[in-house]
Amino acid sequence: MKIHLERIDDAFHLEASNELGKKIEMDGAPKIGGSDKAPRPMEVLLMSLAGCSSMDVLDILKKQRQKVEDFRIEIDAEREKDKTPALFTDIHLHFFLQGDLDAKKVERAVNLSMETYCSVAKIVEKTAKITWEFTVTAFD
Numbered sequence: 001m002k003i004h005l006e007r008i009d010d011a012f013h014l015e016a017s018n019e020l021g022k023k024i025e026m027d028g029a030p031k032i033g034g035s036d037k038a039p040r041p042m043e044v045l046l047m048s049l050a051g052c053s054s055m056d057v058l059d060i061l062k063k064q065r066q067k068v069e070d071f072r073i074e075i076d077a078e079r080e081k082d083k084t085p086a087l088f089t090d091i092h093l094h095f096f097l098q099g100d101l102d103a104k105k106v107e108r109a110v111n112l113s114m115e116t117y118c119s120v121a122k123i124v125e126k127t128a129k130i131t132w133e134f135t136v137t138a139f140d
Contacts, residue, residue, distance in 0.1 A: 013037050046075050052120040056113035064105045070098035088128035095134035103136050110134050
């Protein structure tokens with residue numbers, strides 16, 4: 001796996017790409033000279049956690065023949081105060097699923113992802129307490 005990163009402007013606006021040329025941007029906070037043109041690297045890490053777990057959960061539910069009509073995750077995270085580096089201490093994921101879904105199968109899929117399959121969660125859990133919950137609503 002190879003990643004290429006380059007600076008876009010004369011501050012902290014960055015663009016990273018993978019071997020296939022797929023790109024994401026990152027930027028710094030204005031207080032350090034950034035311009036808020038893109039998410040910060042630590043936000044990208046949380047996005048990666050959500051993305052990794054989403055792929056697991058959706059794949060497991062598909063194999064269980066559960067039809068997911070809508071899916072999203074909201075994350076709340078806390079970082080260490082007055083420390084450099086400021087690592088995550090607490091991360092809470094809330095999975096929102098909509099469709100004709102068996103809540104027990106959803107619970108199993110989320111637990112399997114967060115406890116076993118999600119590589120990003122396995123890295124982050126070394127410094128942060130990760131918790132999660134889910135909400136299932138029927139599709140109208």
